[in-house]
Amino acid sequence: MKRFFRQCGKLMAAFTCVAIAIAMLAIPEMVSAKGNKKVGIQLYSVMDAVRENPKASIERLAGMGYKAFELVQWGGDTKVFGLPAEEFKALCDQNGVKIISTHSSIQEDTAKEDEIMQRWRQLFEIQKACGGKYFVIPSYNVDYTVKDVQQMCNYFNRVGKIAKEYGLKLGYHNHANEYKKLKDSDKVMWEYLVENTDPRYVCFEMDVYWCTKGGKDPVAYLKKYPKRIEMLHIKDEFVIGESGTINFEAIFNQFYKNGMKNYVVEIETPKALREKTNADGSKYTKEQIMNEMFVAAQKSAAYLTNAKFVK
Template structure:
């Protein structure tokens, strides 16, 4: 498909409304050696020094596919970590890694809150962008049209937004879901997929609260004061055939929610997972990865997973490099019988 035709076909939403057909990601076959993916953000410091060597190291470790970060749109041209789409695609092909997913977000003002990664048990992470409104909706949709075309050129058919629009009430949340559904429809028309990745802020409640929208003459009822966990609101107000969820299981736990509960409550919605720990995967005992994988598979949703490390951690009591940390994390996943 030529790019011009691609963009033309992705311009308008279907006149018949949201379609119900499910377009699933291609599941990784259950065979040895395992197909283990990694979000290359895990080696971001290494990539700042050398792009090719660390990617080759991922291949040598045993990773078969990667999730990208660093996509940008500038002067009507897309790029990844400063490389043109053509050059970056060739770079990955030469290394022997398949790009199967990509993280990116609309060009709106960002507000970041970085915790300590949970090392003290008080970590929090929110990566937020400014509120979605009717005024900026056109800019958001145009960004995704171009991004879909660019990722078609990259050979990547799964796009994931890892940034939460600011929401202060249920009306904000409804508008976010509307834009998410429209974006997912654009992806469906392009024979691609679109999903959402969480941090910890998504597990806070939204809605009217006493002291904000309350006045003495109001009757305090559930209807008057609706509150709901934003992540649940997203799951119940987005179209399953258009929007999938890539749960970061570590940040769900840090948001005081159990990934397994969500897998059971919303079966089939979690096509991808980020597998993360406080340190190197499996080294802390903090995360029950066996339950996460077992229930993730059994509820019929899990198709791909990506290891991700926020911080390199330690190896043999010493600070690890990012490549040392991802190597040990790979070995943990490769040896775990509950990981397919």
């Protein structure tokens, strides 16, 4: 009889393991939710879905293993995806997600200096309520001359000094164009920005994909400016790690060596997905596109969670 019960116990244990394995395959988003890595994501990646249903989107991303968010406040929006800052933060807190940064920008207008700075203060107040540490300018219109880029640097220094009053660090996010030389100098525009902004008030969020597309080596810049690049945008052609064109291992290793740790995944909707059609010839709906973006986000989270070089 004892042997019978022992055999039954072994069979039940085996059945339980198989059942768990099947469940994990049936719900792939839960696979990457394990571990203590603080994988982050820029919510721009699934912005339409977050706007439509913040609660469901946050829960879905958290279920994939994302533990940090970078927000988007286009045009200086005073709400966070339609919600008051405190309410959005509460949703994140409930799902174990920390807000570390936001993206927004206000173009300089020397004729409206006081008004512009007041608008910045309003945005900084919102980000402070979210609990973030960084406030990143995602892009900025400027002529690539020494004079104009220096004016841009001066503006960033002034704005960054105000950000510091709110316990925030102003950052700048690059695209590929910043790695061109200035029109009237041999200096690369992005390098000029780094070397002519005040490190007390301004840092840089390097988008490693756009840096590579701009013909530069992210690792070389991480070595050259180890204390200025405080955040990374981890981006690929689509799903992180699938193209094989970005040396993420070397990038992460140098970033950690520099003493930095904050990074977020950003996934841009590819043209092929925006133009994708169903079998009947109808264009993909916004919901269908967003679902594929969530799948890409899940695969990206799994890649980073399983990568030994990511802490």
